[in-house]
Amino acid sequence: TTLKDFQGQKGTVNIAGGTAHIPVMKAAARSIMSAEPDIRITVTGGGSGVGVQQVGEGLVDIGNTGRALKESEIEKYGLQSFPFAIDGVAVAIHPANPVSGLTQEQLIKIFTGEITRWQDLGGPDAPITLYVREDGSGTRETFEERGLNKAVPSTNSNVSNSNGAMKTMIAQDKNAIGYVGIGHLDSSIKALPVDGMQPTQENAQNGSYIITRLLYMNTKGEPQGLVRLFIDYIYSKDGQGFIAAAGYIPKSKD
Amino acid sequence: MKRPLIFHVFRSSMGLSAALVLGCVGTLFFFLLLKGLPTWGTELFFGDTAPMDAIMGKAPVWEGIWPAFMGTLCLMTVTMGLVLLPGIGCGIFLAEYATPLWKKRVNTAIDLLAGAPSIVMGLFGFTLILFLRRAFFPEANTCLFLAAGCLSLLVTPVLVVNTREALEAVPSSIKLAATSLGLSKNQIIFCLAVPMAVRGIVSGSILAMGRCAEDTAVIMLTGAVANAGLPSSLWAKFEALPFTIYYTMAHYQSQEELNLAFGAALLLLFLATAMVALAKLLEVGHKLFWQGERPSVLQ
Amino acid sequence: MDKVSVYFFGHQVLQEITAAFQRHNISVLIGRSGSGKTTLLRTINRLNEEFAGCVTRGQIFLNTGQEHLAVYPQDDRKNTGIPQPAPLKLTSLRQRVGMLFQTPNIFPVSVYKNIALPLTLVSQAAKTEIQERVYQALQLVGLWAEVRDGLHKPAQRLSGGQQQRLCLARALALRPDILLLDEPTASLDVHASRYIEDLLTTLAEQYTIVMVSHSLTQARRVGHTIMICSQGRITHHLDRDEQLSTAELEVLV
Amino acid sequence: MDKVSVYFFGHQVLQEITAAFQRHNISVLIGRSGSGKTTLLRTINRLNEEFAGCVTRGQIFLNTGQEHLAVYPQDDRKNTGIPQPAPLKLTSLRQRVGMLFQTPNIFPVSVYKNIALPLTLVSQAAKTEIQERVYQALQLVGLWAEVRDGLHKPAQRLSGGQQQRLCLARALALRPDILLLDEPTASLDVHASRYIEDLLTTLAEQYTIVMVSHSLTQARRVGHTIMICSQGRITHHLDRDEQLSTAELEVLV
Amino acid sequence: MTSSQKTESFFWAKTYVHLAAGLVISSIFLLLVMIFIFAGPALFDQGHRSIFTWQWNPYQGQFGILPMLMGSMILSVSALLLALPLAISLCSLLLTAPRRLSARLIHMVIRFMTAIPTVVYAFAGVLLLTPLVRFSFGGSGLSWLTATFVLVLLILPTMVLVLNSGLKPKLDDLCPQGLAMGLDRLDLLWFFVFPHTKKTFLAAGLLGFGRAVGDTLIPLMLAGNAPQVPMDLGQSLRTLSAHMALVTANEVGGAAYSSLFMAGALLLGISALVSLISRALVTS
Numbered sequence A: 001t002t003l004k005d006f007q008g009q010k011g012t013v014n015i016a017g018g019t020a021h022i023p024v025m026k027a028a029a030r031s032i033m034s035a036e037p038d039i040r041i042t043v044t045g046g047g048s049g050v051g052v053q054q055v056g057e058g059l060v061d062i063g064n065t066g067r068a069l070k071e072s073e074i075e076k077y078g079l080q081s082f083p084f085a086i087d088g089v090a091v092a093i094h095p096a097n098p099v100s101g102l103t104q105e106q107l108i109k110i111f112t113g114e115i116t117r118w119q120d121l122g123g124p125d126a127p128i129t130l131y132v133r134e135d136g137s138g139t140r141e142t143f144e145e146r147g148l149n150k151a152v153p154s155t156n157s158n159v160s161n162s163n164g165a166m167k168t169m170i171a172q173d174k175n176a177i178g179y180v181g182i183g184h185l186d187s188s189i190k191a192l193p194v195d196g197m198q199p200t201q202e203n204a205q206n207g208s209y210i211i212t213r214l215l216y217m218n219t220k221g222e223p224q225g226l227v228r229l230f231i232d233y234i235y236s237k238d239g240q241g242f243i244a245a246a247g248y249i250p251k252s253k254d
Numbered sequence B: 001m002k003r004p005l006i007f008h009v010f011r012s013s014m015g016l017s018a019a020l021v022l023g024c025v026g027t028l029f030f031f032l033l034l035k036g037l038p039t040w041g042t043e044l045f046f047g048d049t050a051p052m053d054a055i056m057g058k059a060p061v062w063e064g065i066w067p068a069f070m071g072t073l074c075l076m077t078v079t080m081g082l083v084l085l086p087g088i089g090c091g092i093f094l095a096e097y098a099t100p101l102w103k104k105r106v107n108t109a110i111d112l113l114a115g116a117p118s119i120v121m122g123l124f125g126f127t128l129i130l131f132l133r134r135a136f137f138p139e140a141n142t143c144l145f146l147a148a149g150c151l152s153l154l155v156t157p158v159l160v161v162n163t164r165e166a167l168e169a170v171p172s173s174i175k176l177a178a179t180s181l182g183l184s185k186n187q188i189i190f191c192l193a194v195p196m197a198v199r200g201i202v203s204g205s206i207l208a209m210g211r212c213a214e215d216t217a218v219i220m221l222t223g224a225v226a227n228a229g230l231p232s233s234l235w236a237k238f239e240a241l242p243f244t245i246y247y248t249m250a251h252y253q254s255q256e257e258l259n260l261a262f263g264a265a266l267l268l269l270f271l272a273t274a275m276v277a278l279a280k281l282l283e284v285g286h287k288l289f290w291q292g293e294r295p296s297v298l299q
Numbered sequence C, D: 001m002d003k004v005s006v007y008f009f010g011h012q013v014l015q016e017i018t019a020a021f022q023r024h025n026i027s028v029l030i031g032r033s034g035s036g037k038t039t040l041l042r043t044i045n046r047l048n049e050e051f052a053g054c055v056t057r058g059q060i061f062l063n064t065g066q067e068h069l070a071v072y073p074q075d076d077r078k079n080t081g082i083p084q085p086a087p088l089k090l091t092s093l094r095q096r097v098g099m100l101f102q103t104p105n106i107f108p109v110s111v112y113k114n115i116a117l118p119l120t121l122v123s124q125a126a127k128t129e130i131q132e133r134v135y136q137a138l139q140l141v142g143l144w145a146e147v148r149d150g151l152h153k154p155a156q157r158l159s160g161g162q163q164q165r166l167c168l169a170r171a172l173a174l175r176p177d178i179l180l181l182d183e184p185t186a187s188l189d190v191h192a193s194r195y196i197e198d199l200l201t202t203l204a205e206q207y208t209i210v211m212v213s214h215s216l217t218q219a220r221r222v223g224h225t226i227m228i229c230s231q232g233r234i235t236h237h238l239d240r241d242e243q244l245s246t247a248e249l250e251v252l253v
Numbered sequence E: 001m002t003s004s005q006k007t008e009s010f011f012w013a014k015t016y017v018h019l020a021a022g023l024v025i026s027s028i029f030l031l032l033v034m035i036f037i038f039a040g041p042a043l044f045d046q047g048h049r050s051i052f053t054w055q056w057n058p059y060q061g062q063f064g065i066l067p068m069l070m071g072s073m074i075l076s077v078s079a080l081l082l083a084l085p086l087a088i089s090l091c092s093l094l095l096t097a098p099r100r101l102s103a104r105l106i107h108m109v110i111r112f113m114t115a116i117p118t119v120v121y122a123f124a125g126v127l128l129l130t131p132l133v134r135f136s137f138g139g140s141g142l143s144w145l146t147a148t149f150v151l152v153l154l155i156l157p158t159m160v161l162v163l164n165s166g167l168k169p170k171l172d173d174l175c176p177q178g179l180a181m182g183l184d185r186l187d188l189l190w191f192f193v194f195p196h197t198k199k200t201f202l203a204a205g206l207l208g209f210g211r212a213v214g215d216t217l218i219p220l221m222l223a224g225n226a227p228q229v230p231m232d233l234g235q236s237l238r239t240l241s242a243h244m245a246l247v248t249a250n251e252v253g254g255a256a257y258s259s260l261f262m263a264g265a266l267l268l269g270i271s272a273l274v275s276l277i278s279r280a281l282v283t284s
């Protein structure tokens, strides 16, 4: 699929959900709308939970999730999933923090509130501030399932409601620990290897980094018309470019 | 001069608290001005789209707050369109026609509505649309119209109360004089009282518009999105300044994106301040015109 | 006026007052504060009814020369079989009875509109006729010379005395049969009061005037009849020829 | 009082008034509405300054018998070298000059506290002394008998006349040198006014009284001096022996 | 135009007024009914009993919103406790120096504050106040304390204006006479006005509380949103309103979703109570 396929099309595609997807969606929307002004594509976040809910209720055409749909969700709404990229979830701390790696056991103890000070981890004499994502976030579910082995994080943690917000908070707080999609990593925060696994997209792709997930687009029933075209466009060469530019590994349509 | 100690404490605390509040608000304002003003320019509004194209709606704007600004304006217009007639009418009803019992009832209801948090209003809109989809219109969706509808519920009390007060401020002696001349009740209301109250009503409407411009929680649940381009129809999703600020704050990846939020915050601040200032000006003019009083412009 | 009683919230303010006000006469009501003078005036144009908690009993008849009219609708419960005149509609009653309040009570519009607006609303008169009547009324109260240049300026700019006369003009423009005046000179200084007093004496030739006054000397100067109110009753009723000195009046009050 | 001018928003209300009010005398100001009588009273205790847009020029001196005091601070720009008496502090000036307003203006506390509270705040008197002075003041204005049982009931329950006297008592309790009275009987009926007039005549033996009145007869009854105000000036100044009849006064006004 | 025509046009005007009132009342009614109908399942459904518990952990099937209720209450109460004395002393300043330039400036600033959108407060709070709080108290800077400060700024102007309009007429009544006796304005205010205006204080307080409890963006962006009852001012908390903004991210119909309505109904209930009490106070 290329931009040519959109020629002469008009209509609206509404997209909402996972915040990790936004850069890809925006880039695709921008390229399509610039070529075909009659097409309107609206993009907003909200988190994976919002994606499921809104697409299920029919409020948007494509609901993005940063996790696989649950059986119950598929059943209830008749959703169809389109995984298009691989992303890892990296544990992140402030760049000034000398801690340079954690074991998974330590990670679990930190997030469940057993370890509360950095000096227990070889860091400075300071309390640890925990940051987690809101319930319904795909990033959170992935992290808790793969990273924490389903341990329940302490209620004492601050809640951010997007990957971006999480990154900003960690970048400002010397004592922070949190997690973001690998695509969001940059020099303002420091990603920590877990059990020696380096959080990079390559490792996520080749399976040596295990806290990974797929990014999905979901539609209610079989996608039609413009929505179909849009999904195909994400899988196209252009789309793969946007995915790579956002820091994810493109995944071809199976 | 016998006065308790606490009195003297209080006396000295007055200046202190004033300084505190002035300091806080001053810092906030100058911070926004300092960070916001340098971002102002065509870049802020239109991103890299040509301004003329953007204004005409020929090309979508990507990294600019123009669509959000237009969205906010549209939202205000539609909301006012929805709320003006019922709100003012209800105000007239309360001030002039309602029996004491009804007056009490309606005032209570209006008070309840005035107290309702805006997030609850947003939830109401969201649920309403789900309900409508299931029961009547499968095509219904969150959109500009829904957001405007919920916002109009939110600002109804402002409008009703202002109208009511403007009408109640019409001196009863004037109504009595008109009655003694043999005018009927409707004549007095529509030929004398309402024209006398009109500026009070207008300033109430402007305050209501200010509230439309600033509210975030309602539109968050009823159709505001991060990227939609210029508002295209009543039934489409839209962008709005307050939502843009909130969203950018949560998602920004770079300083440029944060600058967008600064620009939007400043613009929104100006918009809201302009509304309040305009309402105040009208109020002053109103007093001057009708009562010949000379209220201080500063108060 | 026949056995008129007025109650406010169950408290009887007027006690079965029976009185007659002669046509083309000035009747002056005097009495201490709170004795019910204002209330008595307001029974005549049923303005008491605009206040909460007011109940009026009794009947008032108007004799306009041609007609004999009842002010209050007939009380069915007490129907005595004696035919009573048809009651007037409320608004047309009030058009026939002009009232001037203690404090000038102008509308916050222009001088011209103050008179023209009620006139347009209550009469079917054409625009030119209305203008005619506005000018006439202003001339009658001697305001014409003072306001001719500021006819369309806000009426609030007039002085107290001018405002009081404007109110009078407004009432007169509606061509009432009866004029009720509640302390028309209370807020005016000596000169302005004198002017109004003279005006009233002239007007008495065409109108039936009932006025309330606090000034005994004024009552003696303009009243054809003086009635003294006390605690909701008319205790004394003096015609011009039997009028007393100010001091004697003071004792009575 | 020396060349006192008062401006409101640039509009000159008093025009360089120079006058002297004799000690232990009652001076009555009469004049048409808006002629500046109230404003003139208020220059004496600098109360005009509490209103927006007011500017006062000129100087007023108080002669309390022992001292010679200036009401307004000296104007440095015009320092003529002639030694002027030290100006008074604003609050102590106002304690020396009691003022009674046209409408009784009681505080929403009990009768007793109405007098006692200001007294506690401005004087160093002990509790028993304050009680003493409250009782004295109430007796002086003849209110003692009427309120002795209700000393701690809200003062709002008093009748208009009683309230007016309470205000007077409150002013007297502070032991001022000068009493300013603005139409003290305007809202009272004939009997109550008479009582106040008699009281004033008694008080004049101890206080210097300046009062405004609208009633020419009243002015003649109580005033040692009558001053006629007109358009911000004192046009006439009549001592008791050269007083005129009411009618003549009326002409002057 | 004849008289009957005029009556006719007023007939329509009158009808319009009544229709408008009917419309407004019925939409208010609809709003209340809908919120409570949707909250119903949360209240009565056996499966959702856990809503009134202290644990919020959807993955473990725990849907307690009591921490959020607590969060709302303590945040608004603390904002109120801080704002009320501030509001009273600001209002006293306005009243006792009515013509002084400083007082006019403050009045203008207060007016201006009413116009500042809450999202702008929250935005500036995140960028200005959070680093400051983090620097001086440690932790994330997103905390009870931070949200309280910004909420105080939010509710202050309303409270000052309500106090001002309640106290000013009373003071103006006393002023000329009181001043003539050598008292100053603050004396009058303190000894004669304050003792008789408890209701005005209460009304201002309730209004401020109502605004604080209903605000969403400030707690959402500044309070940290941890679903816990904070033990000290530096800890993070979650309010009902912020909870609602966070939890819309759930499938329709589940327990989390009905907790959303429960939160809405609670918020509405609190604000209704507050406005009814203040109305009763003002009218009595």
Ligand SMILES: Nc1ncnc2c1ncn2[C@@H]1O[C@H](COP(=O)(O)OP(=O)(O)OP(=O)(O)O)[C@@H](O)[C@H]1O
Pocket (backbone or CB within 6 Å): C008, C009, C013, C031, C032, C033, C034, C035, C036, C037, C038, C039, C040, C051, C052
């Ligand atoms: N609208 C009203 N509601 C209740 N009571 C009223 C009302 N109007 C008048 N009254 C009562 O009726 C009595 C007579 O009042 P009215 O105004 O007739 O007195 P008045 O003789 O005109 O006195 P004044 O000389 O002071 O004007 C008073 O006791 C007053 O309290």
Ligand SMILES: Nc1ncnc2c1ncn2[C@@H]1O[C@H](COP(=O)(O)OP(=O)(O)OP(=O)(O)O)[C@@H](O)[C@H]1O
Pocket (backbone or CB within 6 Å): D008, D009, D013, D031, D032, D033, D034, D035, D036, D037, D038, D039, D040, D051, D052
């Ligand atoms: N606070 C004020 N602000 C502006 N103008 C004022 C103020 N007080 C008085 N004036 C003006 O000063 C003039 C004199 O007023 P003043 O009250 O002294 O008159 P007065 O002689 O006491 O009249 P009255 O007999 O009606 O009480 C009036 O023209 C009035 O408009």
Ligand SMILES: [Mg+2]
Pocket (backbone or CB within 6 Å): C037, C038, C039, C182
């Ligand atoms: Mg009267």
Ligand SMILES: [Mg+2]
Pocket (backbone or CB within 6 Å): D037, D038, D039, D182
């Ligand atoms: Mg005066």
Ligand SMILES: O=P([O-])([O-])[O-]
Pocket (backbone or CB within 6 Å): A017, A018, A019, A020, A021, A046, A047, A048, A049, A065, A066, A133, A136, A137, A138, A139, A140, A161, A162, A163
């Ligand atoms: O991608 P998420 O926002 O659902 O974490």
